[in-house]
Amino acid sequence: ATALSIRQLNKTYGNGFTALQGIDLDVAEGDFFALLGPNGAGKSTIIGILSTLLNKSSGTVCVFNHDLDQSPAALKRCIGVVPQEFNFNQFEKVFDIVCTQAGYYGIAPRLAAERSEQYLTQLGLWDKRHRVSRELSGGMKRRLMIARALVHNPRLLILDEPTAGVDIELRRSMWNFLLELNQQGISIILTTHYLEEAEQLCRNIAIIDQGKIVENTSMKALLKTL
Numbered sequence: 001a002t003a004l005s006i007r008q009l010n011k012t013y014g015n016g017f018t019a020l021q022g023i024d025l026d027v028a029e030g031d032f033f034a035l036l037g038p039n040g041a042g043k044s045t046i047i048g049i050l051s052t053l054l055n056k057s058s059g060t061v062c063v064f065n066h067d068l069d070q071s072p073a074a075l076k077r078c079i080g081v082v083p084q085e086f087n088f089n090q091f092e093k094v095f096d097i098v099c100t101q102a103g104y105y106g107i108a109p110r111l112a113a114e115r116s117e118q119y120l121t122q123l124g125l126w127d128k129r130h131r132v133s134r135e136l137s138g139g140m141k142r143r144l145m146i147a148r149a150l151v152h153n154p155r156l157l158i159l160d161e162p163t164a165g166v167d168i169e170l171r172r173s174m175w176n177f178l179l180e181l182n183q184q185g186i187s188i189i190l191t192t193h194y195l196e197e198a199e200q201l202c203r204n205i206a207i208i209d210q211g212k213i214v215e216n217t218s219m220k221a222l223l224k225t226l
């Protein structure tokens, strides 16, 4: 099956700036895929469209065969998104942040609490569950964002620069966590401007530059050309 299929995706912002031009992209189910490119290339714009926070200008986007235009709710249920910016309620408790998110997906409170416990434990945050989010370190907030993105058990996890500003030790433990998730069958797409991160994690990559895909290949093949 195909986790993600994008055809001729274009995005022009309100100020007339064209951030994406004719993007074609396929990510197979089970893949660990990197969207690599310099700052300003258009990576976050793609993620904004996938998470339905941004409108596309034209083109088609399908996630597990759910078309963004025809069934946005079904598409949203399939994906978990970890945005780049922290966007928590500063005064909400860690446990409640994850449970509240589960509520948005219609998950019953008891199951929401179970899932929240499961993911907070896996991400090493269970002992912080009573803290309000503004008391957490940057690395803890990053992990909380991942727990929150997983609470509805998405089939596709999308992370925007997941290890930006994260120290090397935590970076490695986050990499291991993501590799485990992927081994459990969750398809993963991340954006990064570190080739090393893509090299450690990903089987396939696309390189985006100035709103266009300039390379789309396996990590192995890319490394041979370097």
Ligand code: ADP
Pocket: 013, 014, 015, 017, 018, 019, 037, 038, 039, 040, 041, 042, 043, 044, 045, 046
């Ligand atoms: P990346 O995530 O690869 O760093 P972005 O998708 O954030 O790139 O941005 C792609 C381009 O679109 C950049 O040139 C950026 O300045 C521009 N851009 C992003 N958001 C807006 C916006 N709201 N209005 C106009 N231009 C924007």
Ligand code: ADP
Pocket: 093, 095, 096, 109, 110, 113, 117, 129, 130
């Ligand atoms: P149930 O839905 O079975 O009644 P609870 O709501 O009692 O479950 O919560 C299950 C677990 O979540 C317990 O371990 C509890 O301590 C923890 N928990 C519940 N609410 C919070 C909260 N606001 N902050 C932190 N932990 C909580």
